Amino acid sequence: MTKLKPKHKAFAKEYVLNGGNATQAVKKVLKKKDDNVSAVTGARMLRNAKIQQEIANVSKSLADMIPDELITKRHIELLNKRDNIVIEGEVIDNGIETQAVSKGLEMAYKLKGAYAPEKSLNVNVEVNTENREKMIILAKEIASKLISDEIK
Numbered sequence: 001m002t003k004l005k006p007k008h009k010a011f012a013k014e015y016v017l018n019g020g021n022a023t024q025a026v027k028k029v030l031k032k033k034d035d036n037v038s039a040v041t042g043a044r045m046l047r048n049a050k051i052q053q054e055i056a057n058v059s060k061s062l063a064d065m066i067p068d069e070l071i072t073k074r075h076i077e078l079l080n081k082r083d084n085i086v087i088e089g090e091v092i093d094n095g096i097e098t099q100a101v102s103k104g105l106e107m108a109y110k111l112k113g114a115y116a117p118e119k120s121l122n123v124n125v126e127v128n129t130e131n132r133e134k135m136i137i138l139a140k141e142i143a144s145k146l147i148s149d150e151i152k
Contacts (some may be wrong), residue, residue: 004050011045012054016062019107022046063111071108074101 004012007029014025022042032038045051078101083147 004054008048008051009043009054011042013058015055016111016149018057018071019110059111063108063113066108066111068112068131071112072107074104075137078102 010029011025014029015022018024018028022045023038026032026038026042027035028047030038030041032041
């Protein structure tokens with residue numbers, strides 16, 4: 001079994017730290033300037049099973065480093081955030097940068113696997129097009145069934 005090259009390991013780490021942006025990870029690690037070249041290279045690298053495994057390992061190790069208590073504490077701080085206070089014309093900063101905290105929480109929840117994976121379903125069905133009306137009715141029934149199952 002071949003080992004990953006250091007560049008590939010660095011790409012996996014940068015990919016996770018960049019929130020899953022392969023183009024930016026390639027630009028930073030491989031020092032590519034062109035966005036198109038970086039996008040193609042990143043897409044190619046993401047098809048590599050060993051790189052995918054390394055990405056999973058990096059994500060897990062980062063997730064393990066974030067204590068659940070810290071995430072909970074920051075989330076509560078964000079929920080309880082108050083706007084800056086103005087006293088006698090002087091703005092008093094409450095010390096919470098909501099955008100930064102929000103982005104950090106989002107990444108932490110993703111690393112911890114708190115978000116459900118995206119779901120998709122592709123169906124290819126061969127049908128006789130002579131019965132177009134029946135086909136349309138059947139398609140509507142299938143769509144309705146899929147939607148009602150999704151709501152449950």
